[in-house]
Amino acid sequence: MAMQGRHSGCYKQKLRKGLWSPEEDEKLFDHITKHGHGCWSSVAKLAGLQRCGKSCRLRWINYLRPDLKRGTFSEEEQRLIIELHELLGNRWSQIASRLPGRTDNEIKNFWNSCIKKKLRLRAEKPPDDELATPSMIENSNWFTGDRSNGGDTFSTPTANLPRDASFLPFRYSGTMELQSCAPWPALPPNEGAEIHTGGDPEDLKWSEYLDGTIRFMYGIDQGREQQQLNLHVQKNFE
DNA sequence: AATAATGTCAACCGCTAGTAG
DNA sequence: ACTACTAGCGGTTGACATTAT
Structure with a gap:
């Protein structure tokens, strides 16, 4: 269980890291709005992204989710x-x-x-x-x-x-x-x-x-x- | 104007918990 | 019971922006 919970796939495959490009955002957003996220590890593949599932999940939750409130805290x-x-x-x-x-x-x-x-x-x-x-x-x-x-x-x-x-x-x-x-x-x-x-x-x-x-x-x-x-x-x- | 210091925030890392086989 | 996997969490890092000197 040594790799449990880590970006295990990132070590084996050449997956992108760092900031998301607008194109990547669009792919992820389109995919999830059409099909839902389901299993995150498959989202990246299905959406055509060179990212690990964990990265996709984080991007969706913290940035792309449509119900997010933007701006400063009241x-x-x-x-x-x-x-x-x-x-x-x-x-x-x-x-x-x-x-x-x-x-x-x-x-x-x-x-x-x-x-x-x-x-x-x-x-x-x-x-x-x-x-x-x-x-x-x-x-x-x-x-x-x-x-x-x-x-x-x-x-x-x-x-x-x-x-x-x-x-x-x-x-x-x-x-x-x-x-x-x-x-x-x-x-x-x-x-x-x-x-x-x-x-x-x-x-x-x-x-x-x-x-x-x-x-x-x-x-x-x-x-x-x-x-x-x-x-x-x-x-x-x- | 140049550079250093500081602040902000997106994203990653490493861990635990839960679950399916 | 064990293994392998995913989801989710909190801490941390580093790139970029802003402010101070």
């Missing part, structure tokens, strides 16, 4: 990425699955080039230890690093959140331990389990939990949960 997306990274760590594919039209690679690059830098800069210049309300976060240039309002406004999400961020349906301790603090949504599996610093949670249950959490946090579900969020925000920040 502030809402940036906030979601940061929140999800707090919860999931470097599980880029899981983060991407909650951002329609975005790829894990795109999010990973964005994190490594942009957000990480902002967090580092902020760490070098610690923020005033004041609490921030959601509207303060909303109105600041916290994500974009826009200096137009008087300098760097970078911070980590948790640094600017109130100590008792009880508008969130969960709470972090210093060791990233998840603690019960709200009646909704339902607690994740293994209450008190560490998130990405410790054992591996049951991904499916986590996934369900996170979906509920995110829907709740960002008002995707209207109704009772939204009313409760409003009440919590009102109670804690006004």
Whole structure:
């Protein structure tokens, strides 16, 4: 199994590597839109490409897929990425699955080039230890690093959140331990389990939990949960 | 204008998990 | 149970673009 998972074919055959040409893109796109991808290792051959299946798969997923969203990340997306990274760590594919039209690679690059830098800069210049309300976060240039309002406004999400961020349906301790603090949504599996610093949670249950959490946090579900969020925000920040 | 430093992002690498025979 | 294979993931690299000196 020595070659398992590698571009084994690339070693044996003279397959192209590196950037894709427009012609290659067109071939791959045409083939997949007409026939679907099926088994990736056969796609290259059937599409008439001198590429390995792995390369074709990556090109389709990260670039050619018609449902991809292009352009810069909105502030809402940036906030979601940061929140999800707090919860999931470097599980880029899981983060991407909650951002329609975005790829894990795109999010990973964005994190490594942009957000990480902002967090580092902020760490070098610690923020005033004041609490921030959601509207303060909303109105600041916290994500974009826009200096137009008087300098760097970078911070980590948790640094600017109130100590008792009880508008969130969960709470972090210093060791990233998840603690019960709200009646909704339902607690994740293994209450008190560490998130990405410790054992591996049951991904499916986590996934369900996170979906509920995110829907709740960002008002995707209207109704009772939204009313409760409003009440919590009102109670804690006004 | 030239060059160095830095940032961005597409693509590759190496690994694990899952599955079929 | 074992082997061979594919799919998918996260880390890393390197080419190119942009900015600073």
